[in-house]
Amino acid sequence: MRLWLRGLACQALRSSWGVCRIHTQPPPPPIPEVVATWEAISLGRQPVPEYFNFAHDVLDVWSQLEKTGHRPPNPAFWWVNGSGTEVKWTFEELGKQSRKAANVLEGVCGLQPGDRMMLVLPRLPDWWLISVACMRTGVVMIPGVSQLTAKDLKYRLQAARAKSIVTSDALAPQVDAISADCPSLQTKLLVSDTSRPGWINFRELLRAASPEHNCVRTRSGDSVAIYFTSGTTGAPKMVEHSQSSYGLGFVASGRYWKSMSRRSENKEVDGLD
Template sequence: MRPRLKGLILQALKSFRGVCTAHGQLPPPPVHQAVATWEAISLGRQPVPEYFNFAHDVLDVWSQLEKAGHRPTNPAFWWVNDTGAEVKWTFGELGHQSRKAANILVGVCDLQPGDRMMLVLPRLPEWWLLSVACMRTGVVMIPGVTQLTEKDLKYRLQASRAKSIVTSDSLAPQVDAISADCPALQTKLLVSDRSRPGWLNFRELMLKASSEHKCMRTKSSDKLVIYFTSGTTGAPKMVEHSQCSYGLGFVASGRRWVALTESDIFWNTTDTGWVKAAWTLFSAWSNGACVFVHELPRADAKAILNILCKFPITTFCCVPTIFRMIVQEDLTRYRFQSLKHCITGGEALNPDVRDKWKCQTGLELHEGYGQSETVVICANPKGSAIKSGSMGRASPPYDVQIVDDEGNILPPGEEGSVAVRIRPTRPFCFFNCYLDNPEKTAASERGDFYITGDRARMDKDGYFWFLGRNDDVINSSSYRIGPVEVESVLAEHPAVLESAVVSSPDPIRGEVVKAFVVLSPEYSSHDPEALTRTLQEHVKQMTAPYKYPRKVAFVSELPKTVSGKIQRSILRKQEWGR
């Protein structure tokens, strides 16, 4: 049986210092040797350990190094809001608090390793705390955005068979409304300063919870997290990742693309329900950096710029949509306190936005590309030459290629599918499967490759140039929206005979949802503007509000194949002028 990674690292540090001392050399700070070990695994240069747990093998190592004075004094976690409230934790304090939370999950919620818990919280410290608690207990976390409706929650709870859910006051009523239809759901945790019947109050439980907890000994292959992702057909799919996939998969990209060290303070504005929140957690904490969080109730360019000026944030990430908003401000009026590195991802970055940001701030924008199923696939690392409009080169340990419909590698310059090699060896930092959906899992593979569903070309220097989706998924402000979800909701309204939903260009969001609607005869004489507003509100009420069609066109018929299938591709090409 192999020893745990934490023991290997601490033993290696002790031996390394001993060798250096014997040769009369001053050893480098131990922290760098620890990161080097994790990074070697992340790059595929060392084998993945049999047993791995991020809380025990990474966070607790940082806590010990911090205690020994081998890490700067900046916090591991720093949360603020607009009212002046603030939470700061060192790695030691994060360990202390997360052990208390772990005891609540096990002792109060009766959750066992492998059980599933939904985490649907706004940007509150408890989201990060409970994420670590899930790691310590072997509980599989299922993050969700706070805009989920009753219908969304019901589907996710039923499909995942989650035994517990954690949420805040705003979503608790929706959970109560559908709890009876979710037989697997046993406990409901509320993050609030108020009590609610039928709910366990997490903050009250934390006041009396013990901090004595022994971390679960998890295998690298054990389940860590499940994300729901939208596709072009059917309901959202469950993407499953293992303990090591995320736990060590982001060390190298965190060190190179995000360029983090133990002295950095990293702010990513992403919602906790999206994968980039987990990407930030694992990238930052594996490299000893501080995760900075602002409650940020809504994306506001001026507010974001003021935060960058007020706090010593060194590294900043947000989606291109927000950067498009920010560069419309007069950036010369702002003086960032410590900012030195900026990254972006989630959708294609417009070269004009990059140029404006760099011209006004002197800072480069480093784009990265990945999916819920992967870690970072391509990136422009700090210090690398950037080709404006390119999403960078392949990010180790991935072998990324452009392939044709048979899975054959295409030469530079030719358009094809972005693919990651999975045979003969499947990368460890990769999703396990689409849970309970072997057909979808099999369909994502072609020959020796996993097919991302995105189209691009690669130039002779290995840079990838994004061209669009193979399917009909709409990427609006980095929110991935499946057209079938919106079409299904529209079909529930009596005014809609049938509809087709596609992407449409937008100067701020990149692309937005547009619905082409064939009206029922009895609604054909209604005022189009009023009917548009009615349908938009209907979608907002029935599904997550970000999915509503910002554009609506009423048409007499939809383009269809001979067999009667709607041809979204024709409408999409029409919208994009192709």
């Protein structure tokens, strides 16, 4: 997720009509100008905006440029597994699928802005859809690796007071073994092509969900993600990322750590391909 977010953050396009409003206003400023603005903010040269939401201010604006023909529909997401199966989405397709996922979180799961959801999946396309859906709904995601044990899951669910968890068939039995000890846990989402008693099948709900969704209006300082430390010298501790530190902070790392740039009209436009 971090590498993917760095790449997309470098393509950040700020809309001129503010955050989470209907896209009927004039188009955003020229691409080089907007990218330079976001980079200046991430480097502390300009103040952080009061409101920011990565899904709306970056992904949806880029999708609008595709729709209006201002950029070709290049892949926003390209996933290939070990057997060669591919999933490839344009920004418009990623937006549509993540809005459907957002409706799943708000609808069946009943999650509201500020609620916490633990996300423990291998590298499946569903991971990225749900993470963007969390941004759209204001739900705070808590990523976890698939190697977590039942003890690890129990500690994190209790410490974070998570209301929901998303995982795969492999970890579902471990969650079932400790869920009774996690009173805050209300819904369990299963990413699978099969069903399991006591679990809600995410893929079935996604297929039936509406692609229409209004992004919540989030402040730059609102929480977007919580990571647990490795716990080297004690119990793992929670580390919070805000909407701006997660979305805007990676603009600089994408440029200076990953060297993401291209030449356009004799000028460098960061992160564009």
